Amino acid sequence: MARTKREIDKERMYKKLMPSGRRAAKAPAENAARDAGGARAESAAAAAARTSAARRPSGPRRVAVPAMDNRRTAVVNTMEAAVLGKLDSVLERFSCCRCDRCKKDIVALALNKLPPRYKVLAEGQPQPDLDPQTNAQVVAAMIQAVIKVRANPRH
Ligand SMILES: [Zn+2]
DSSP: OHHHHHHHHHHHHHHHHHHHHHHHHHHHHHHHHHHTSOOSOOOHHHHHHHHHHHHGGGSOOOOSOGGGOOSSEEEEEHHHHHHHHHHHHHHHHTTOOOSHHHHHHHHHHHHHHSOOOEEEEETTOOOOOOOHHHHHHHHHHHHHHHHHHHHSOOO
16 A cells, blocks of 8 residues: 555646646747737746746756756856856946846856856755865966956947
């Protein structure tokens, strides 16, 4: 009997996880459709997709291998948060342009210079602190990126 219950649980878990993946993949199209009109007649599925998309920023960022991510854990390149967390202070120190394009160019350049540091993070789990050596590496990569972008901005 216990085995049957476990199988049922497994099936329920599977059903819980799979539609969420499909909903997440469809969300942009649904949002586009909603923006294009017909705002009122929103299906429950679309509303759920919107809710899960809205909830997403509080959890780990889904950037690395979305197909493997679910609500509880995600594979995350922790270098991304490290770079983003230092962006404002580096821009200020080097009086660099803060337009969207320059910021993104700096982030992309810095991340391409840095080795990825993938970790499996649970939902709500904070990003681990960087060791001092990695921290210095991140700062150095960002300074190089800022100098490059400032010399030749693409905005
Ligand atoms: Zn700019």
